[in-house]
Amino acid sequence: MDHAATDGYETARYYPRxxxxxxxxxxxxxxxxxxxxxxxxxxxxxxxxxxxxxxxxFNACRYAADLAQRKIGAWSDSNWSAPTSLLRECFLLMYSLxxxxxxxxxxxxxxPNLLLLGAMTLCMPGAVECAKRAKELLGDEILIVLGxxxxxxxxxxxxxxxxxxxxxxxxxxxPGRLIREKAIPPIFDIVVSGDGEHIVAEIGNAxxxxxxxxxxxxxxxxxxxxxxxxxxxxxxxxxxxxxxxTPLRYDDMPSIPTIFGVSASFDVFEGRMTSHVFSDTGRGxxxxxxxxxxxxxxxxxxxDIKGAPRRLYRQMRDSAMVIGRDSxxxxxxxxxxxxxxxxxxxxxxxxxxDLMEYDPIDxxxxxxxxxxxxxxxxxxxxxxxxxxxxxxxVGLETFEPExxxxxxxxxxxxxxxxxxxxxxxLSILGSCGISxxxxxxxxxxxxxxxxxxxxxTLIKYRKTIGQPxxxxxxxxxxxxxxxxxxxxxxxxxxxxxxxxxxxxxxHRFGEASLEYPxxxxxxxxIAEVEEIIKLLDELENxxx
Numbered sequence: 352m353d354h355a356a357t358d359g360y361e362t363a364r365y366y367p368r369x370x371x372x373x374x375x376x377x378x379x380x381x382x383x384x385x386x387x388x389x390x391x392x393x394x395x396x397x398x399x400x401x402x403x404x405x406x407x408x409f410n411a412c413r414y415a416a417d418l419a420q421r422k423i424g425a426w427s428d429s430n431w432s433a434p435t436s437l438l439r440e441c442f443l444l445m446y447s448l449x450x451x452x453x454x455x456x457x458x459x460x461x462x463p464n465l466l467l468l469g470a471m472t473l474c475m476p477g478a479v480e481c482a483k484r485a486k487e488l489l490g491d492e493i494l495i496v497l498g499x500x501x502x503x504x505x506x507x508x509x510x511x512x513x514x515x516x517x518x519x520x521x522x523x524x525x526p527g528r529l530i531r532e533k534a535i536p537p538i539f540d541i542v543v544s545g546d547g548e549h550i551v552a553e554i555g556n557a558x559x560x561x562x563x564x565x566x567x568x569x570x571x572x573x574x575x576x577x578x579x580x581x582x583x584x585x586x587x588x589x590x591x592x593x594x595x596x597t598p599l600r601y602d603d604m605p606s607i608p609t610i611f612g613v614s615a616s617f618d619v620f621e622g623r624m625t626s627h628v629f630s631d632t633g634r635g636x637x638x639x640x641x642x643x644x645x646x647x648x649x650x651x652x653x654x655d656i657k658g659a660p661r662r663l664y665r666q667m668r669d670s671a672m673v674i675g676r677d678s679x680x681x682x683x684x685x686x687x688x689x690x691x692x693x694x695x696x697x698x699x700x701x702x703x704x705d706l707m708e709y710d711p712i713d714x715x716x717x718x719x720x721x722x723x724x725x726x727x728x729x730x731x732x733x734x735x736x737x738x739x740x741x742x743x744x745v746g747l748e749t750f751e752p753e754x755x756x757x758x759x760x761x762x763x764x765x766x767x768x769x770x771x772x773x774x775x776x777l778s779i780l781g782s783c784g785i786s787x788x789x790x791x792x793x794x795x796x797x798x799x800x801x802x803x804x805x806x807x808t809l810i811k812y813r814k815t816i817g818q819p820x821x822x823x824x825x826x827x828x829x830x831x832x833x834x835x836x837x838x839x840x841x842x843x844x845x846x847x848x849x850x851x852x853x854x855x856x857x858h859r860f861g862e863a864s865l866e867y868p869x870x871x872x873x874x875x876x877i878a879e880v881e882e883i884i885k886l887l888d889e890l891e892n893x894x895x
Contacts, residue, residue, distance in 0.1 A: 377562060380429035380555045382415075382465040383441045383457055384408045387499075388477035389862075390447035391846040396859045404615050405444040406627040406688060408469050409607045411498065411547035412442075417605040418552055425559035426552065430461065435612040442611075445477065454481055458488050465558055467551060468539075469499040472830050473847040473864060475524070482538035491564045496554060497526055498543035501843070503634075504831040506544040506582055508593075516591040519582055522831045524843040530586035534842060537587040540566060546579030546599055553577045566590075601631040602658045606666040608673040619742045619786055619820060620684035620715060624677075626670035628685045628716075630659040632699075636690040641756060642795050642827055642869060645690050659693055660702035667707075671714045683714040686742075692718035700731050707738040717742030722769070723762040725776040736783035743780055744821070747773060747789040750805045755795035770808070777818045788821030790861075795827050796872050799879050806886035810893065817895035824887055826863035826880075829870055837870035856880045859887065 386405045416438060418424055419431035431438055443450075443457050458466075466485050470478040482495050505522035508514065521528040527542045529535045543550055550573070557572035566588050573583060575595050583592040608626045617625040633654050635645035667685055674683040693699040716739050725732055725743070732740070750770040752758050761769060773789075780787045789809075793802055812818055828847065831838045847864035848854045856877060857863040868874045 376425055376428070376559045378464060378559050380425060380431075380465060380559050381461060381463045382429060382431060382467060382555060383443070383461050383463045384412050384467040384469070385443045385454060385457070385481060386445060387468055387470040387474040387481055388445035388447045388450055389471065389473035389847065390858070391476070391848070391850060391854070392449050393447050393854060393858050394449070395446050403444065404611075404627060405442055405469070406607070407499070408442055408444070408467070409611050409627070410629060411469065412467065412551055413605050413607055413610050414548040415552040415555055416610045420610065424552075425556045429555065430463075435610075439611060439614070445481075448477060448480060451480065451484060455484060455488065458485055458493075462489065462492075464489075464493055464563070465555060466493055466495045468495065468497045470497060470501045471499060472501045472504070472524075472843055473828060473862065473867070474499070475501055475526075475843045476846045478526075479535055479538065479844070483536070486538055494540050494554075494558055494563075494569075495538060496541040496543060496551075497539040498547050501831070502526060502542055502544045504833055506542065506584060507833050508582070509834070511580065511596070514593045514596055516593060519584075519591055519593070520834065522833065523839065524831050524841060527584040527586040527591075529842060529844070531589065534844065540585070540587065541569075542584040542586065543581060544584070545581035545594075547581070548599060548604065549578045550581050550583060550594075554583075598655070599631075601655050601662060604631065604662075606669040608666070608670045612677060613670065613674050616681070617684065617686060617717075617742075619717065619788065620682075623682040623684035623715065624674045626666075626674065626683070626685040627688055628663065628666035628670060629688050630663040630693050630699075632656050632659045632689060632694045632696075637694050641759075642792065656694060656696055656699055659696075660699050660706060663687065663693065663703055664706040664712075667712050667714050667716065671712050675713075683712075684741075685714060685716040687716060687718035690719060691724070692720055695720070695724050697728060697731060700728075700735065704731075704734050704738050712739070715739045715741040717744065719744045719746070721745065721760045721762075722747070722772050722776045723760065725779055726763070726772060729779055732779060732785070733783055736785055740783075740785055742786045742788065744788045744790065745773075745776065746792070748792040749795065749797050749801065750808065751797055751801045754797040754801060774812070777812065777816060781816060781818060786820045787818045788823065789819045790823045790825060793824065793826050793883065794863075794868055794872055794875060796869070799882075802879075802883060803886065806883065806890065810886065810890050813890055813893045813895065820895065822887065822890055823861050824859065824883065825861045826857070826875055827869045827872070828862055828864045829867045838867075841867065843867070852877050853880065856884060859884050 386408050416431050419426040419429050468478050505525040508518050509520050526539050530537050553573050557569040561568040566585050570590050578597045578599050580596050581594045613624050613626045615625045670685045671683040752761050752769050829838045845866050865874050
């Protein structure tokens with residue numbers, strides 16, 4: 352459904368006339384959104400996968416930004432009701448604490464009364480530092496809201512059907528619990544777990560009609576019927592709100608490119624501008640690999656798959672339109688940020704192809720599949736290639752699944768080895784004109800010799816068949832994982848890796864940590880990490 356056709360519906364549903372009338376605006380919303388840093392110092396290696404866009408923040412803030420752009424409710428007068436270039440200036444993706452000066456400059460230039468902080472687990476110390484700095488600069492003038500995957504993993508309901516404050520569980524690393532237990536100062540005024548899209552808009556709306564420091568008043572104005580499954584915790588006043596659980600209407604959500612524009616360009620798409628797009632079929636993966644923070648047992652199952660092909664098609668169309676308008680000489684591409692493209696549903700993928708074939712879009716795109724999905728759905732991969740699929744990213748992790756206790760996604764292990772199936776997947780992708788990238792995950796309990804053998808084999812593949820074109824290395828980190836026992840005793844207030852040689856080496860990786868290895872696995876040592884980096888560099892330097 353086009354957004355122009357839903358204006359009246361959204362205004363009536365989410366900002367009823369009687370509520371707008373009684374919510375007298377006392378303050379104009381001035382909001383900034385920041386992705387907290389996960390490293391204590393340093394810069395990301397040029398050889399590591401990198402995007403300058405804070406895609407997760409854009410996703411969480413897209414509804415509020417859409418209200419601002421369309422002049423609806425209290426957000427209509429906010430600093431987000433501005434041209435795309437100015438709106439993007441309100442967002443910041445931090446890498447390390449070295450970026451704190453950029454953060455300070457943003458706070459001083461915007462003088463926000465609302466700071467939205469997003470944090471994954473390794474970002475928690477960085478989120479604390481950012482919040483402290485913001486409070487030092489603006490005091491009670493600023494309301495600080497913390498959200499993101501770390502909060503969702505540490506503040507949760509044991510049973511989603513029991514939606515009441517007494518049913519909320521706090522992991523040892525819960526920011527709300529840490530404040531109540533005085534492990535950290537009360538720097539986070541609000542902590543949000545779960546779906547953020549509508550609750551961000553609700554918080555801004557409430558803030559606009561309340562004086563500074565009036566947390567009870569803000570809490571009173573947040574409506575439990577606001578869509579989404581969320582928990583909003585006010586640790587300073589020891590108050591917790593729970594949504595009634597009204598499902599989000601993903602079909603009516605604005606797409607990121609139409610709101611925030613497109614500024615990225617992935618090398619695999621050969622100079623085209625690259626948009627981040629989502630099918631919104633779930634918070635994580637459909638598989639349940641024990642080592643993965645996106646495992647189904649933690650993030651939940653598939654959601655709203657029925658409308659996913661249409662949503663993804665619409666975002667592709669919007670991406671091509673925005674890139675064609677703003678960068679007419681570059682060409683359009685998109686990367687589908689689903690953990691698995693359209694959750695791997697053959698029906699959904701076929702329907703997406705139907706849409707692309709009925710009304711083609713001048714765009715190429717990439718997405719993530721598992722090795723066995725590529726082998727089992729060869730015809731669908733070929734059909735996707737005919738409709739613009741040019742890049743597939745797979746979670747290879749290792750060549751020795753048995754060394755790490757197996758993998759949920761290793762479906763056809765009785766048919767042939769993981770390595771042989773990966774080689775077959777490379778062949779299928781190559782025959783379709785699709786480039787392949789892969790993620791490696793060390794620190795799962797595998798032998799160091801297996802790591803070196805894996806990398807040497809990938810070097811051989813790269814030299815002989817030109818694949819994989821991209822390799823992303825990570826070192827497994829123990830995440831909180833809600834009520835899973837493995838990370839139950841950590842508060843995650845220490846930086847993941849302290850200053851020193853290992854920190855410098857880890858900038859070559861995506862996610863990695865010395866302090867938080869997988870439960871029962873020995874922390875990484877500098878010698879083995881440097882040996883891996885040497886082979887990674889050799890792999891990257893092969894011209895294809």
